[in-house]
Amino acid sequence: MGLREVEWQPIDLPTRLVALITNNRVWRSVFRFAYPSSDKTRALIIPAVFFLHIHPLKVSARSIRLTYTWGLGLFLFFLFGIETVTGILLAFVYVPDVGRAYQDVETMSTTVAFGALLRNIHRWGAHLMVLAVFLHMMRVFYTGAYKRPREFNWVIGVMLLLLTLALSFTGYLLPWDQLSFWAITVSTNLAGYAPFIGESLRVLILGAKEVGQEALIRFYVLHVMLLPLLMSVLIGFHFWRIRKDGGLAASNPLPRGAQAVRREGAEAPAAEEDDPPESAEGTLPMPGAGARQPEAPAGARAVPTARVAVARKQTLSTWPNLLILEIIAGLFITAVLVLMSMAVDAPLRDLANPDVTENPAKAPWYFVNLQELLLHMDAALAGVWIPALLVLALMALPYVDRDLSHAGEWFGTRKALIITIWSAVYTAVWTTALIVFDEKVGVRSIIGDPAIMPNWVIPVGVMVGLSAILYVSILPLRPSRREVLMAYFTAFIVVYAQLTLVGSFFRGIGMHLVEPWNLPPGGLSF
Numbered sequence: 001m002g003l004r005e006v007e008w009q010p011i012d013l014p015t016r017l018v019a020l021i022t023n024n025r026v027w028r029s030v031f032r033f034a035y036p037s038s039d040k041t042r043a044l045i046i047p048a049v050f051f052l053h054i055h056p057l058k059v060s061a062r063s064i065r066l067t068y069t070w071g072l073g074l075f076l077f078f079l080f081g082i083e084t085v086t087g088i089l090l091a092f093v094y095v096p097d098v099g100r101a102y103q104d105v106e107t108m109s110t111t112v113a114f115g116a117l118l119r120n121i122h123r124w125g126a127h128l129m130v131l132a133v134f135l136h137m138m139r140v141f142y143t144g145a146y147k148r149p150r151e152f153n154w155v156i157g158v159m160l161l162l163l164t165l166a167l168s169f170t171g172y173l174l175p176w177d178q179l180s181f182w183a184i185t186v187s188t189n190l191a192g193y194a195p196f197i198g199e200s201l202r203v204l205i206l207g208a209k210e211v212g213q214e215a216l217i218r219f220y221v222l223h224v225m226l227l228p229l230l231m232s233v234l235i236g237f238h239f240w241r242i243r244k245d246g247g248l249a250a251s252n253p254l255p256r257g258a259q260a261v262r263r264e265g266a267e268a269p270a271a272e273e274d275d276p277p278e279s280a281e282g283t284l285p286m287p288g289a290g291a292r293q294p295e296a297p298a299g300a301r302a303v304p305t306a307r308v309a310v311a312r313k314q315t316l317s318t319w320p321n322l323l324i325l326e327i328i329a330g331l332f333i334t335a336v337l338v339l340m341s342m343a344v345d346a347p348l349r350d351l352a353n354p355d356v357t358e359n360p361a362k363a364p365w366y367f368v369n370l371q372e373l374l375l376h377m378d379a380a381l382a383g384v385w386i387p388a389l390l391v392l393a394l395m396a397l398p399y400v401d402r403d404l405s406h407a408g409e410w411f412g413t414r415k416a417l418i419i420t421i422w423s424a425v426y427t428a429v430w431t432t433a434l435i436v437f438d439e440k441v442g443v444r445s446i447i448g449d450p451a452i453m454p455n456w457v458i459p460v461g462v463m464v465g466l467s468a469i470l471y472v473s474i475l476p477l478r479p480s481r482r483e484v485l486m487a488y489f490t491a492f493i494v495v496y497a498q499l500t501l502v503g504s505f506f507r508g509i510g511m512h513l514v515e516p517w518n519l520p521p522g523g524l525s526f
């Protein structure tokens with residue numbers, strides 16, 4: 001029998017391998033759907049997969065532009081995830097006991113495999129999160145994305161901002177070194193200045209009159225349990241509200257003619273037309289998230305809807321357009337953090353010693369601005385009244401600005417941009433001048449008596465006076481209420497940033513002004 005010629009068949013090994021892995025009951029019990037390859041399956045998979053179902057089927061192209069969000073909310077989400085994972089790993093080594101906490105951190109940095117990297121990632125990640133939460137709040141403010149129906153999500157956001165600060169602050173004490181001990185001592189002293197309840201409040205935070213074992217265990221429990229739990233719940237709520245509010249504010253552009261008539265009472269058009277309004281599923285519609293057009297006041301000409309119609313058409317399917325961006329944001333922020341952590345080690349100074357006061361003893365950088373204020377006015381005013389009023393003002397902001405026009409647009413008008421720049425310059429110049437004046441001349445050396453003058457009357461007078469001048473200076477531009485708010489919000493951000501920079505880099509021994517290169521060793525606030 002002669003040899004038979006066999007036609008050569010190439011074996012497609014990768015395809016066979018994939019089939020071998022995926023073509024069985026175990027795989028299919030976990031991954032119930034094949035990789036979506038058509039528009040229809042890409043849409044169907046979103047509500048069907050647990051990790052995706054928070055997304056709408058489609059998103060507006062405008063809302064996922066990088067220059068709209070700058071990915072900051074996503075960075076925050078991923079940073080929180082990274083902090084959770086690295087924090088859990090660190091907890092395997094760390095014991096919150098004043099007798100060994102410092103030693104544990106040292107062991108982690110020197111002996112445990114990848115321990116130093118892990119600690120660095122956790123530490124720098126916390127700082128990045130504080131920075132990102134402020135930047136995200138600024139992005140939301142300057143794009144007017146807090147307006148109806150998103151006011152309450154802004155309030156949730158303010159709570160998330162406070163939680164981020166609290167998480168970072170409680171973690172600050174845990175290494176139990178001189179930096180952490182004195183930073184927490186200085187910061188909790190601020191709470192002690194609250195009228196009537198100050199001392200009780202301080203004892204409530206510290207569990208004792210001074211920073212010690214009671215404070216360490218309290219901060220630890222708050223840091224690893226209560227605050228992360230609250231944060232997870234609030235982030236979930238924040239995302240759910242974004243979805244129920246009709247996506248991001250940039251999804252709902254108004255036709256130009258409608259800008260002027262879009263006042264309180266008018267409703268925002270829904271963002272994702274293929275994302276059925278809640279009522280379709282039998283639940284109550286969210287006010288303001290319906291698909292109706294804004295109602296023009298009686299007598300107004302019917303508003304052209306062409307631009308809305310065009311914008312609605314510009315929707316993209318979530319898979320892959322949004323999902324790819326999410327993956328890129330996650331990878332990018334992880335890469336930044338890992339590189340940063342490889343380059344710079346987290347500080348660990350000497351073991352905490354209540355008998356050796358650090359000079360300067362600084363609060364963590366995001367509170368050093370309050371410490372800076374404290375140098376110029378009464379402690380209760382700087383440490384309690386001003387921060388409390390600012391938080392209340394931030395929460396009230398969307399309820400004060402009720403004009404719905406320009407939501408989801410950076411600055412909205414050219415005039416608003418001019419006012420913002422003017423306010424930033426005005427505030428920066430005055431803040432610098434006042435800090436230098438108080439250091440070189442000193443209000444107390446001019447009017448020291450009675451003490452109420454330099455402590456309360458003059459600082460409050462200066463703040464109210466400068467705010468009034470800022471208002472009068474923008475009046476010729478005939479600003480809207482939103483533009484006035486922009487001037488004040490910008491002033492707040494500039495003062496916060498400037499006091500942080502001065503407190504962190506320009507305050508040396510005795511908290512006197514020095515050039516950054518003359519700071520004493522350990523003079524930084526982070």
Ligand code: HEM
Nearest residue numbers: 069073074076077137140145153154157158160161248249
């Ligand atoms: C840990 C804290 C936070 C996380 C993880 C978070 C996450 C997010 C994400 C992922 C988005 C989608 C758009 C984007 O990526 O920018 C978003 C939107 C939003 N966030 Fe946050 N956020 C946080 C804190 C805040 C804060 C401090 C505020 C304001 C005070 C805020 C107010 C809002 C509002 C109003 C929106 C809707 C914006 C729009 O419609 O354009 N969030 N947030």
